[in-house]
Amino acid sequence: MVLGLFRKEKMWGPHHKLKSHYDVVIIGAGVHGLSTAYYLAKNYGITDIALLDKTYLGGGNSGRNTAIVRANYSTPEGIRLYSESLDLYEGLSKELNFNMLLTQMGHMSLAHTDSAVNGVWKRAEINKALGVNSRVIWPDEIKRMVPALDTSQHTRYPIKAALFHPPGGAIRHDAVVWGYAKGAEALGAEIHPRTTVTGIDVSDGAVKGVRTSDGSFVGADVVVNSTSGFCSTITKMVGVDIPVVTHQLQACVTEPVKPFMSKVVVSANLHVYVYQTDRGELVMGSEIDPYSSYSPLSTFQTLEAIAGHAVELFPGLKNLRILRQWSGVCDMTPDYSPIMGRVEEVKNFILDVGWGTYGFKSGPASGHNIAELIATGKTPDTIKPFALARFDANAQVSERGAAAVSH
């Protein structure tokens, strides 16, 4: 352990010059793109990979999410994918020799109304049926776990029950980005930050390569779209429309304080979630803004709403100060499930998009499965239900209930 302290190692770089051709070009150097590159190299020996990102490494939603991980989804398809991801997260620090500070503190989704109680019961039951550790807990136990919560009956919406998911928790999101980046580069992949893709060349129904903001053309056998808020505009570059609408999602963080609470607490009824990081800050967020937008600017109204709802849950927080707010743009699909895999119209163009507000949690499993798809040419069972074609076949995978505010 102590030896690790003095380890001064090259994480990545220096910056490469783009080559004229790669086996695989991945658009978007966030958790999804980086893990895809890493698993391609590690599991399949495919190392001729370029990752292109229009901002800095992990500057999109990988750096803007609130770093919560969990597997307590509400469909068998979702549960399978996110469970795979949580399993990978658990072993990731060791595998990449980079501590990502995973803390499985337990994840609690509060229910304040009858229908919400039904909702958490339903999720607990399907979780149990599929081997995910979840159960319904009642106000007494909630109060014991998080004494700071106002579990009294005088609140406007008294807490009636909660879905408790012990393995849920948080991980340092930037560390996940850096760990994967380090791992991918060590195996030969190249990361090119501040390189914007402006076009994708397609001929004879197959993708040929991408064009970048500096005017160069980069050939590729396979192009992967691992972007988020702008994924529909990237996909449009190959002439394909995807049912994605972009919304803003906002979050904020308080000044650090001594340990105040030790669980992730989510309230879908109050549109807010709160947890305390290792540094002592309280991270809080809301659901997506109700209107669609590509704006990167945070809003006053959402900040007021988050603070108001958090204080409603935790009256003790009213004198704690908010240090910073920020927002990201999320690619929402009609069923709140992602779009993964090939598109019928264009060969060798792979989608890993539509991740809405829950992409970070699934980063490892997505990369793992997308890498398998690229290397073997076969779509792994785990991601089959998430094909783009499901929208034409009335085969959507509804995660609305589990994904809305439950980050």
Place this chain on the structure above:
Amino acid sequence: MISAYEGDTVASALYASGVRTFSRSFLFHRKRGLLCVSGRCPNCMVTVDGVPNVRACCEPAREGMKVKRQNGWPSTDTDIFSGVQLIERFLPVGFYYKTFINFPTEWANTQPMIRRLTGRGSVKQELARWNAQAASGGHGDRFEKQYLHPDVVVVGGGPAGVFAALAASRAGASAVLVHDQPSLGGHLRFEGDTVDLGSVEGAEEFSGMRGYELAAKLDRLARAEENLRVYDNANAFGLYESNEVGVVQGNKMLKLRAKQLIISTGAGEYLTVFKNNDLPGVLLGSGVRRMLALYGVPPGKNAVVVTNNDSGLSLANALLEAGVKVSAFADARTKVDTSSPRFEALRKSGAILLTGYSIKEAEGGGRVTGATLIRLDENGAATAGTEKSFKCDTICLANGFEPDAALLTQARCRVSYDEALGEFIPSESPASVQTCGDVTGIHDLRCAFLQANIAGLQAASGLASATKAPAGKLNELSASLKSAETAYRDRLASQGPRPIIGIVSEPTDGKGRKPEMNGFACICEDVKEKELAQAVEEGFRDIEILKRYSTLTMGPCEGKMCATPGVGICARETGRSIADAGRTVSRPPYLPVPMGALAGPGLHPVKLTAMHYKHLEAGATLMDMGEWKRPHVYTSVFEEYSAVRTKVGIIDLSTLGRLDVKGRDAPKLLDFIYTHTMSKLQNGKSRYGVICDDAGAILDDGTVTRLGEDHYFITTSTGNIDFVEQWLTWWAVAKKWEAQVTNLTSGFAAVNVAGPRARDLLRTLTDVDLSTEKFPYMASGSGLVAGVPCILLRIGFVGETGWEIHFPAEYGEYFWDRLMEAGRPFGIMPFGVETQRLLRLEKMHVIVSQDTDALSTPYEANMAWVVKLDKEDFVGKAALTFAKDEVPQRRLVGFTVEGEVVPHDGDQAFSPDGSTLIGVVTSCRYSPAAQKPVGLALIRSDLSADGGTFLVASGTSKLNAKITFVPFYDPEGRRLKE
């Protein structure tokens, strides 16, 4: 116990009484003292009356307040955790990423320990919701909000802000000025020099007096100005889209929306990086000026002043005037004219004057005892062997200002490095945002005056109420500004380049030994210079990821102390210019804002029905349904159930959404929204209707009643009224159809009177013919019931003869009383939501969103009959046309189980052999009619054959469920049609 003068802050009172250590640092628990004295740095955060992280230097001292220092145990003066310093070299940048890797054991064990060490102050876990003590002023939990919509908002109360506010309001604009000080005038309040604004028109009234005199005059003028409102001690923390400014003033939040904004937030000093730069006794020059001028508290007895700009000299003189000895004065610039009278005064006092010198190290342990100064070469690099050491108890740093441009960057102004000014200055502000004063990077009062007048006139120029500025006035001001700015820049250029930007780099000793780089780049998070250097070496070259890896600028000062030095270090280590290294994006809020202020008074709407208090009298337990309170149950479900099935029951349905849709195109609109054909509905008839989305999934259900040719009355589910109203209105507008949608929900109340004696009861109160011949099932009518005008719908959600009666809400209690009274002979009982759920379940009537989910189509819910594909286009038609011929993935089925155990709503359904998950129980109750548990389940359609079975996992039991599509009660529906 500490005494204070009126006007003292907590910090000035503590300092005057000898306190020097104000806090312990975040990671190493080092002693920290006053530094900025302006609320910008993290050093003086204390707990005041239980509120953590209060900036002592900005908090007015009040009688009886309890102040506690933070982050030390057992106390801030003696902190056992300061031992962390001893192992400091084991804690390099990002150390936590590199250690404790063997998850789960090592990190899981270490994490709780680290958590206790980090964090500042603590929040009481429990705080009473209404804290009486808080009403006494100061911090507490009574928060309020105020909304203002002036023409112009000026942020910043320095000279530029006041000049601009005066100019704008004198030109006819209504203006609001917010600033964070108790009085206006900014830095002029502590300037003794005579002000000369030059020979510009309008400047005469402000020239020829001392700085503090002008400050007082500006304060007077601004408060006397009719069109101008001044908010003191008010912090503007956010600038949002559409010129919305968020301001916190004590426990009040101001929300300002202005046509024009003038940003004159000034500039702040930042910390310089050198060894021991965090010792108590190291203070920023502007902070010292504040202490001397505003509170009369000298920082020490013996000071060393370190500067690289003109502010250092004024500071040194101010110290002398206050009786503080200046041992040494080091100006990093070489071309400074040291013959001025002020230098003369310094020299006379015995101070050693050094040009081309800066600081290498603060000496002392726990507090400053001396300073080591060092000579810089022409590139600004320190030269080994030129050190000079001075004894002192205070080191004043006047090493550069940085424009407070955070609000501007929030409004998407770019910030770029101006090589000549040596500062990051804002550029390209949006048309509705003007800037003036120090925030532009020009630290010159003449320029500020001209900028402010231009800003004020421009802000007012577009307003209808404003007087037009005389033609040419703006041009004239602009020309004057141009020449004044050129003069300022020329003067700077004549003093040679600014030799150090945020950091005094250590000399290399020529023997290849690495510099120590032990200074603190970031005092919030205890990040040292060497750690940034190491991070760059590891690959974190981009300022954005360097920030995230090292946590530079991410602490409570949000970069106010460390952004510029951090860029300086990043630039040096990556071999780039400061301009190329760039700046990280600043995010709101500009300064930390209490959550209570954002939350406001915390008023939450509660909707009560017109009969609410009657329900309370009857002993109902209530439940929340959306914003409404509804009776859940009155006596017991069984009693209420029996009353409805055998006699008569009454339920309050006031919470149902109600819409009135009128107009030529109303039938067309409803045909388009509902899956059913509503244009063919006969006058006086009602119909069950389902609304679907584009994918054919059910959004809402309710009844549609035709009141006339172009007139409909619609009910929606309780929670969906707002959505359905918007949905109808949106489509009426989108299609350009003539249809008015009016929300009647709160104007009406409603009850359902149901049961075999319902007709007998109602006949005692109305002349409306309720016979089945005249008023059959699904008919509607209107008339007086108990003298109250009503709409009656014959609907049977609970499966009995019954009428849903809608009537004006003001008759609520009267109507309820009359029904209860008249019903007594018939055995009437009120029933709640829980009883209704059971009654409807026995009839297999679906509750949308409980028995369906976000993807359920009418086909899945066995409601193919509500979908009319033979009409023109409607929402969801394409998807439903497709779905009609497909076997649905899932199907809603009825089921019964044998035995005592009643499955819970939400229990999971498995294939008969128990191997496969096939769906979910959506509703289940014990049915008195069937004498067994009955329910609905949404399961895989290939396993949903009538008479088939599946397993339900309920708790520890697995129950055999038998599928049926026949309602559990009155399958022929005879009773509701009787």
